[in-house]
Amino acid sequence: PAPGALVEERGHQLRQPLLPGALVEDRALPVLNLDLYVRSGTAADPAGKEGLAQLVASLLDKGAGSRSAVQIAETVEGVGGSIGASASADYTTVSVEVLSDQRPLAFSLLSDVALKPTFPEREVETARTQTLSGLRVALGQPGVVAARMLSRQLYGERHPYGTAPVPATVQAIRRADLTAFHRTHFVPRNAVLVVSGDITVEEAEALARRHFGSWSGGAAPADAFPRAPARSAAGVYLVHRPGSVQSTLSVGNPGLTPASPDYYAVQVLNMVLGNAGDSRLEKILRAEHGWTYSARSSFNRPLGGGIFQAGAEVRTEVTDSALAELMVQLRRIRDEAPTPEEMEFAKGYLVASFPNRFETPGQVGEQIATVLLLDVPVTQLREYQAGIAAVTAEDVQRVARQYVHPDQAAIVVVGDAGRILDKVERIAPVQLFDLEGKPLDRASLVARASTERFDGTRLRPGTFTYAVKFQGNAVGNATYTLVRDGAAWVDTGAMQLGPVNQRSETRFDDALMTSLSKQSAQLPGATTEVELRLEGNRVKGFARLPAQMGGDKTFDTEVVAGTRLPGADAAILSVADLAEGKSFTVPFFNGTTGAVDNQTFRVVGVETVTVPAGTFETFRVEATGGEQASTSWVRRELPHVTVKQEFKGQPVVFELQSLQQ
DSSP states (O other), rough: HHHHHHSSSGGGGGTTTOOOOOEOOSSSSSEEEEEEESOOGGOOOOTOTTHHHHHHHHHHEETTTTTHHHHHHHHHHHHOOOOEEEESSOOOOEEEEGGGGGGGHHHHHHHHHHHBBOOOOHHHHHHHHHHHHHHHHHHOOOHHHHHHHHHHHHOOOTGGGGGOOOOOHHTOHHHHHHOOOHHHOOOOGGEEEEEEEEEOOOHHHHHHHHHHOOOOOOOOOOOOOOOOOOOOEEEEEEEHHHHHHHOEEEEEEOOOOOOOOOOOHHHHHHHHSSSSSSSSHHIIIIIIIOOSSSSEEEEEETTTTEEEEEEEEGGGGHHHHHHHHHHHHHHHHHSSSSOOHHHHHHHHHHHHHHHGGSSHHHHHHHHHHHHHTTTTHHHHHHTHHHHHHHHHHHHHHHHHHHHHGGGOOOOEEEEOHHHHHHHTTSSOEEEEEEESSOOOOGGGGSSOOOOOOOOOOGOEEEHHHEEEEETTTTEEEEEEEEEEEEEEEEEEEEEETTTTEEEEEEETTTOOOOEEEEEEEEEETTTEEEEEEEETTTTEEEOOOOOOGOOOOEEEEOOOOOOOTTTTTHHHHHSOOOOOOOOEEEEEOOOOOOOOEEEEEEEEEEEEEEEETTEEEEEEEEESSSSSSSEEEESSSSSOOOEEEETTTTTEEEEEEEEEE
């Protein structure tokens, strides 16, 4: 049936006095979907405990009512169903899908999981570990970093949309916070129940009353969305990602509110500008210039007000050119009305693709839930196609001038600031940040000579074997051997990680000055090789890399005093004078970019760590500014053997398996 026909008035028969809801009846397949939407999500996280809503969602099916996590999983899997929960900015969703002959079980599971979670302490810690692992991955993705920074600049740091979880806020969450969030937000006046699939109105209402009829709670929490800061000029927020061979561009302004009458016109505007392969951004930045694989724009409309965003990922070398052209196209959409051909394409695509949102009962239910949660009339779904068809070129230009303001935009660039800072500063004033969003001193981008001294006689020959884990599961191993070769030390390594094989060789003297660094890797479909030699104050060598990593390079580069080659960091940590609070910086040559990066090591704590090789008293050392930010736990006694290592942006952990010295 046509999409409008699926939005039935009977869908509101579960509204009061029980709780708001909708029913989408479809008897074509014996499948039933239950979705409970709680109108509180990550925007409801308390300050300093960002990540709470996501942690609550991840734990709802890890123990509820009289069932344990294992019993819940076995029960739903035993009937061929699925269960899960997630949290977005404005709401938390709990979902159950089963064959329709399991209707009573579906309602029973949903009510238990949504209303009676037990938050077992053991499951809380497991979920915390998984959340932190996922967060490490997210913070290593430039697109995520760019989105976070854009939201922070457009909404402000005091707005719930302007904040985001970091490891410290996740670590601060306690079980009492989980139960308090659930008690406050999981109340019937703050929820919408959507039932879709093979079920009648009478069956749905009877089961809903049986399993949710006694649900009680206080008033729905009030929304708290402070006014976003006003912007009077464009500014570049440059996030330094050392060694990056690409730059992520994201330009944004404040956008729509849910109830805005401009909704239809903005959909057409977005299609003309950058929401399809034939849009202006794609034609200019990708097809005409070849600067990117994709250039897109978007509008969202959360409860607290949305944003407009346009951006692309481009090669480092063309960062300024691509950004300048992106700004040109944003001005053009304001100044130049769409052509008849652009209007025909945009409106035709939107109208024709709209039914795709209603292919299954679950999709229909999701669409209805969205408008209910946003307090938008359901009629907006019925009228969508007619509303799009009525948009004129003048409407598009009007909303472009209202929402697209390149001269007051927040311009986020994530890339190697050492290579692009001067160029992007010609476009707008620049503020510099590190990957964690902390302000960064420009002086840190300039390679600084090092006077640090290290005593290599503290080293001991040995063989070190590590288990390599991915999200807690063993996926490979790595072995490093340190031997004496006359006056030099030679550190060789071999790592196997699934289909990836890596080998390395590093030579250095008793002052830990490196004379040779060789690294090679066999990757699926590609081979990399880097060989570097330090001769006096020059690094010579080559890098054979795939195009997406910057391509082949030849080096004959003058470097500052004290520069080390890749592979010397473990040896440096092994002999350094470490103490809690101690930090030092060493320049390292980057074999991918040919630049010298200031790598800073900070001892941020003392911890007891248990790994397969045993339990060790360790220093926790964070390394930043180099090719790969990492955290290492090193044995407190000399030499400071690396016991465990994690890498920012990767769910990969090295744990010491055996040590022979």
